[in-house]
Amino acid sequence: MKRSTATALGRHAVLIVGAAFVVMPFLWMFTTSLQSRAETYSNGSILPTSWHWENYAVAWEAAPFGQYYLNSLIMAAGIVGGHLVLDAFAAYAFARLRFPLKNAIFVVLLAALMIPTFVTIIPAYSLVASFGWIDTYWGLIVPRLADVFGIILLRQYFASIPSELEDAARIDGCSRVGIFFRIMVPLALPAFATLGIFSFLFAWNDFLWPLLVTNSDELRTIQIGLSAFQGRYGTSWNYLMAGTLTATVPSIIVFMFFQRALIRGIAASGLKD
Numbered sequence: 001m002k003r004s005t006a007t008a009l010g011r012h013a014v015l016i017v018g019a020a021f022v023v024m025p026f027l028w029m030f031t032t033s034l035q036s037r038a039e040t041y042s043n044g045s046i047l048p049t050s051w052h053w054e055n056y057a058v059a060w061e062a063a064p065f066g067q068y069y070l071n072s073l074i075m076a077a078g079i080v081g082g083h084l085v086l087d088a089f090a091a092y093a094f095a096r097l098r099f100p101l102k103n104a105i106f107v108v109l110l111a112a113l114m115i116p117t118f119v120t121i122i123p124a125y126s127l128v129a130s131f132g133w134i135d136t137y138w139g140l141i142v143p144r145l146a147d148v149f150g151i152i153l154l155r156q157y158f159a160s161i162p163s164e165l166e167d168a169a170r171i172d173g174c175s176r177v178g179i180f181f182r183i184m185v186p187l188a189l190p191a192f193a194t195l196g197i198f199s200f201l202f203a204w205n206d207f208l209w210p211l212l213v214t215n216s217d218e219l220r221t222i223q224i225g226l227s228a229f230q231g232r233y234g235t236s237w238n239y240l241m242a243g244t245l246t247a248t249v250p251s252i253i254v255f256m257f258f259q260r261a262l263i264r265g266i267a268a269s270g271l272k273d
Contacts, residue, residue: 026248033241040237052238059229059242064217068225075140075210075221076203082145083199084192090146091154092180096166106155112148117208125212139213140221144203150195157191158184197258201251222247 032040034051059065093099094106124143133139161184169179185192210221220228229243 029241029245029248032237033239033245035238037236037238055238055242056246059239060246062239063225063229063243065222065225065243065246067217068220068222071137071140071219072204072221072223074137076200078137078141079144079203080196080199082141083147083150083195086146087150087195088154088185088188088192090151092158092184094151094155095158096163096184109148109151113152121208121212124209128213134213135215135219136213137219140210140219144209147199150199153195154188154191157188161187193258197254200254204251 033055034053035055036050036052039049094102128134128139128143131138133142165183165187166179169183174182205223206221207223207227210224211227214220214224217225226240226243226247229240
């Protein structure tokens with residue numbers, strides 16, 4: 001009994017230390033955003049001597065952050081919607097349908113996960129430029145409407161659903177489309193939630209692709225806006241941290257609200273075949 005208690009205490013101590021390492025950068029970012037510009041260079045404590053909440057208003061007005069937020073939300077909504085729809089169709093085909101070279105094509109998809117994103121940047125940019133989609137929402141969203149990771153994730157979950165449910169629905173006269181929307185999709189909601197969270201975080205935090213295909217403030221996303229803001233206020237760490245914190249809040253909120261669905265979806269889709 002004593003040994004198990006000591007093991008539990010040691011495990012919790014390690015988790016507390018790990019949590020502290022994770023929280024400290026966010027705490028430093030928050031307190032720095034409330035300091036004056038002089039304090040960011042002279043204050044040796046993590047806590048500010050005076051609290052300057054107006055830094056957030058100054059940072060917000062110094063750049064068109066409202067437009068940046070809107071662009072990021074539109075881009076993230078388009079990418080998440082594309083992943084949930086297109087990845088689900090492809091995943092269901094690999095999990096349930098029979099067609100020539102299905103296993104070979106799936107192996108190619110698995111191999112595609114090992115290809116670095118940077119390898120495909122130039123061909124993708126050439127296609128977007130040839131379509132005239134530079135500095136448009138089409139260029140931000142369309143090239144990333146489908147995702148190999150999402151197809152594999154949903155395929156694993158669909159494959160774990162008993163095929164007897166589909167057989168019973170087919171006996172009752174349900175079509176293939178009806179089976180997909182009435183049976184497979186409702187049963188796979190945890191996997192859809194997991195994919196939606198990953199897709200949102202990927203789209204919201206993406207930097208390289210929006211940097212390449214946007215040229216104006218009207219289409220820049222929040223991450224590109226922060227980079228430009230850092231160029232203007234590179235030494236004003238209080239304003240820069242205020243802008244960075246406002247850009248981090250949506251990701252934290254999404255994760256906090258859907259973390260249970262994320263864990264359930266990963267566990268269910270990763271342990272069954």
